[in-house]
Amino acid sequence: MSAEAVSALGLLGRVELPGVAGSICTARRYVRGVLRRSGQRDTYDAELLVSELVSNAVRHSESGRAGGLVTVAVANCGESVQIAVTDSGSATCAPRIPPGQDEGAEGGRGLWLVRELSLSWGWHEGAAGRIVWFRLARR
Numbered sequence: 001m002s003a004e005a006v007s008a009l010g011l012l013g014r015v016e017l018p019g020v021a022g023s024i025c026t027a028r029r030y031v032r033g034v035l036r037r038s039g040q041r042d043t044y045d046a047e048l049l050v051s052e053l054v055s056n057a058v059r060h061s062e063s064g065r066a067g068g069l070v071t072v073a074v075a076n077c078g079e080s081v082q083i084a085v086t087d088s089g090s091a092t093c094a095p096r097i098p099p100g101q102d103e104g105a106e107g108g109r110g111l112w113l114v115r116e117l118s119l120s121w122g123w124h125e126g127a128a129g130r131i132v133w134f135r136l137a138r139r
Helices: 003-009 022-037 044-060 110-117
Strands: 011-018 069-076 080-087 120-126 129-137
Touching: 011 022, 022 044, 022 069, 022 080, 044 069, 044 080, 044 110, 044 129, 110 120, 110 129
Parallel strands: none
Antiparallel strands: 011 069, 069 080, 080 129, 120 129
16 A cells, blocks of 8 residues: 555554564554554454464565564545555565465465455555555444
């Protein structure tokens, strides 16, 4: 999500975190706090999905290297909220939902969950890095 897009949507909060596994929990708490302060009562899906995206950023992007950063932005879109995770991208790995999800697999379902639980989602490369975003209805 570009800075212009975030501004137009109504930025509720933005945080930059180290590209380490410990940031997954921090991102979850941050999103919960921002959403509750904005009047959102149900934050479970947002917390789950931001966990998946930050986990992917740390595992599969250059942000997971020493000194890497991940940014989480939360924006008000009226009847929905948009959450975007920006990382440093990867030359060898792009966000995709693997075909034929195996219910017995221990991993690989993060983006599938994002697709299933969100109103919409997507990703693009931007000047700041790779941005993966999703929208959820406000409740």
